[in-house]
Amino acid sequence: MKQIRLSLLGFGVVGQGFVELLRSKRELLQQKYDLDVLLVSVANGRHGFIYREEGLDPELLLRLAAQRKALTEYPDIRHWARPLDGLEATGGDVLAEATGTNLQDAEPGMSHIRAALSLGMHVISANKGPAALAGLELLELAREQGVQLRLESTVMAGTPVVSTVLEGLAGAQVQALRGILNGTTNYILSAMAAGREYREVLAEAQSQGYAEADPTADVEGYDAVAKTLILAALVFGETLKPSDVARQGITGVTQAQIAQAAAEGKRIKLVASLQRENEQGPLRASVGPMALPASDALAGVDGAMNAITFQTDTLPAVTVIGPGAGRLETGQGLLADLIAIARSQRVES
Amino acid sequence: MKQIRLSLLGFGVVGQGFVELLRSKRELLQQKYDLDVLLVSVANGRHGFIYREEGLDPELLLRLAAQRKALTEYPDIRHWARPLDGLEATGGDVLAEATGTNLQDAEPGMSHIRAALSLGMHVISANKGPAALAGLELLELAREQGVQLRLESTVMAGTPVVSTVLEGLAGAQVQALRGILNGTTNYILSAMAAGREYREVLAEAQSQGYAEADPTADVEGYDAVAKTLILAALVFGETLKPSDVARQGITGVTQAQIAQAAAEGKRIKLVASLQRENEQGPLRASVGPMALPASDALAGVDGAMNAITFQTDTLPAVTVIGPGAGRLETGQGLLADLIAIARSQRVES
Known part of the structure; x- marks a missing residue:
């Protein structure tokens, strides 16, 4: 089975919806797609970046969120105040970018995506800012790095629009x-x-x-x-x-x-x-x-x-x-993008 | 550039529409998809199977069809009366099945697809018969052979329905x-x-x-x-x-x-x-x-x-x-399936 080490930046409505799908679809991913997703890091703007080498339990993360507790209350983690520092220190195979959309300068999503691509990570993003303001530039960076940048959830949530075109x-x-x-x-x-x-x-x-x-x-x-x-x-x-x-x-x-x-x-x-x-x-x-x-x-x-x-x-x-919106509807687009990346990597593994 | 040796069985409305796309989109396939498609064999029920090692010219094939001339008038070809004999003698990377739909026993499409999969060829098919009567059996045979069977054009022509699901x-x-x-x-x-x-x-x-x-x-x-x-x-x-x-x-x-x-x-x-x-x-x-x-x-x-x-x-x-129908509309589904197969093979090449 192919294992993907996943980092998730942004743990609001969209990020939580995605983690909920990672939890509820764990068996489906293993059985139908021969894919084991290990969520190794999660970050939000308030609590920073947490990392656990053996993976974070989606159930426990969602419970912390439901109880409005800090991510840092997760046991046995390493912690960085700045998500970028954590990402650069720990990496992974795929970054899921789900921080809030900012149509002025696309931050912090833009820096997250640039950093991940530069680290040689694939990126799946639900964040409209970077895609709208620098879509081609980021796709070109991905190409140079030999990795994929997939953006299904940036238009019509998980309704397959980008996949329909590509x-x-x-x-x-x-x-x-x-x-x-x-x-x-x-x-x-x-x-x-x-x-x-x-x-x-x-x-x-x-x-x-x-x-x-x-x-x-x-x-x-x-x-x-x-x-x-x-x-x-x-x-x-x-x-x-x-x-x-x-x-x-x-x-x-x-x-x-x-x-x-x-x-x-x-x-x-x-x-x-x-x-x-x-x-x-x-x-x-x-x-x-x-x-x-x-x-x-x-x-x-x-x-x-x-x-x-x-x-x-x-x-x-x-x-x-x-x-065009919704918690699971948007998470679905990230999930489909993750599966697409896993499939394209199958032959190498 | 990845080269695909393609065999086309069935040269009626759908087969000709597909060949027309192979002609008009030759540059696009090379530039955008890094893909060179070499059509090495074509067959229809009336004239049998023709093969040319260096590839058949789509333009010339379409001219023969427009002038209602026999495929065997194509110069410098090898010829088999039975398409199956020709296919088994010459092979290729991908079979495009575009013979007429038969909902009784799905022939001759069924035998064509079984033979190609057994030869280790990928198959793209616009033929509803084999997909309707033995879809899962053929998909299972493809899996066993480590090749792909794609069926976009069997439902709603090239409108992306199968791709939307998969x-x-x-x-x-x-x-x-x-x-x-x-x-x-x-x-x-x-x-x-x-x-x-x-x-x-x-x-x-x-x-x-x-x-x-x-x-x-x-x-x-x-x-x-x-x-x-x-x-x-x-x-x-x-x-x-x-x-x-x-x-x-x-x-x-x-x-x-x-x-x-x-x-x-x-x-x-x-x-x-x-x-x-x-x-x-x-x-x-x-x-x-x-x-x-x-x-x-x-x-x-x-x-x-x-x-x-x-x-x-x-x-x-x-x-x-x-x-849900049409010459180029159905050819488009075969084209999208061909590109999908080429992409999935990229890493091995």
């Missing part, structure tokens, strides 16, 4: 894509289409935890822009800056516009779009409200669901619809 | 799936939903080549049953017989039923379904008309498009929508 559609050329990449705004627009007012729905979404207290990143389209940058890198091999994306949020969408669209048989969605005018042309990127006809596969995608339609040279339209 | 959703447990797996019946039901009569739409579909002169396999649900058997094997690891699938076609669907469904905000679709009552329970399979509420991701899938919704333990619902 594996499922291998050999096809994606010419354009359009997506509903933000669950909060889709939830709000869906509720508005059912006749409710923006303010009321936003307040409800906030009280249910779908929307942040400061909803700007969602409702003004910045989160969808970040995912658009990631897709530009992964699907089109191009580095775009946030300012390259024509952006409009949903705060200006009125009940009257939604009613007008409905009267025409259309649905207003916040649509992220990437396309080339022609093969050599520049990549055009936008995020903004669009009235989609009912025949569009994205028009019926309601609530917090996300979706992407790929237009390719061999398959005119392939659409993937699925959750 | 790679995209790796680690997730699929608990149930529902799909629109037959384009002809979906085309007919979509037109009926627009108010037209079954007989009229069927005649039109036949004149446009969407439906066969004898439409039984499509309209009575046998084609969807075959794909359901393939999914039972690939997704659930179970061998089902055609008689295990509760089957009902669309010939009994009336305009009145469709109008009634529409009045309730529903759409009637021919839905294939696989699910377990519980983890240890039997796998239940059915194909039949269902009235789906508009909120169901399959309800809006119209025309000849196909779709599958997977229900898993980590992602409640993931839906993939895309073409």
Whole structure:
């Protein structure tokens, strides 16, 4: 059996969801994928980095988190205050990066990923910041180091989007894509289409935890822009800056516009779009409200669901619809990436 | 660069579509995938098997087909009347099986695939017969031989469905799936939903080549049953017989039923379904008309498009929508499978 020594940086909702899957799927990983995952280190921003040569018990880690205890209360560990120091001292085969997204300078995720790749570790990351701001640069660093960087969970959580592009559609050329990449705004627009007012729905979404207290990143389209940058890198091999994306949020969408669209048989969605005018042309990127006809596969995608339609040279339209957030949903993307790395290493082992 | 010696059995619509992609994507395969595909043999039922050590030119093969000339007119080839004899005499790294589907005994595809696997060749197949009638047995033979058998194009053409299960959703447990797996019946039901009569739409579909002169396999649900058997094997690891699938076609669907469904905000679709009552329970399979509420991701899938919704333990619902047939669309699935095999062999080369 192949053993992978795994380091997890970030132990919030996503990191804990991933550890929960490592616990519940331990037997499945061994039996179906011939894979034994040994979680050797975990870190969060508050308690630093803990390491245990023989592996940390997912059950015990989750209990500490549930009881809001410090990671350092785990018995028989080595401890570093700075995660980077711990990572560099102890290494491993794979880094799972699950610290919080920062779209300003992508830290601390950026430094974590750079350090791991430089150490020759594979990296799986659910962190949108580094992928959005330096996706191609990090993929190039991985290539130079002969390791893999996989980013499934950075777009639509564990719904297979990145894998669809890299594996499922291998050999096809994606010419354009359009997506509903933000669950909060889709939830709000869906509720508005059912006749409710923006303010009321936003307040409800906030009280249910779908929307942040400061909803700007969602409702003004910045989160969808970040995912658009990631897709530009992964699907089109191009580095775009946030300012390259024509952006409009949903705060200006009125009940009257939604009613007008409905009267025409259309649905207003916040649509992220990437396309080339022609093969050599520049990549055009936008995020903004669009009235989609009912025949569009994205028009019926309601609530917090996300979706992407790929237009390719061999398959005119392939659409993937699925959750765009959630604890286990995001952990699933990290898990699939981990299995993909283990499989590609099988022959060497 | 990795070179793959490829043998193609079956040179009808699907085989020619695949060869067209090998021609048009030669540079892409070399540059992006570091892969040089040398097509060393091609066969069809009428002209037998031709082989050329230095490789056959896709361009020239397609010209012969366009001019309805015999494969044996290709210059400087070796020829065998029986494809199996030719395959066993010449071998190769990968067999692409693209002969016609036969749901009675799966021949000649079954013998081709068995022979290739026994020779230690990887196999990529677009042929539904062997996958439906003996999918698990053939996958087991591949495992024993240490080679791969990939079947993307047997369900929904090149729309990534098999890859979504094997790679995209790796680690997730699929608990149930529902799909629109037959384009002809979906085309007919979509037109009926627009108010037209079954007989009229069927005649039109036949004149446009969407439906066969004898439409039984499509309209009575046998084609969807075959794909359901393939999914039972690939997704659930179970061998089902055609008689295990509760089957009902669309010939009994009336305009009145469709109008009634529409009045309730529903759409009637021919839905294939696989699910377990519980983890240890039997796998239940059915194909039949269902009235789906508009909120169901399959309800809006119209025309000849196909779709599958997977229900898993980590992602409640993931839906993939895309073409279910077509020359390049099916060739694309073979291409993606070929690239997957090349990638998995990279380390050994």
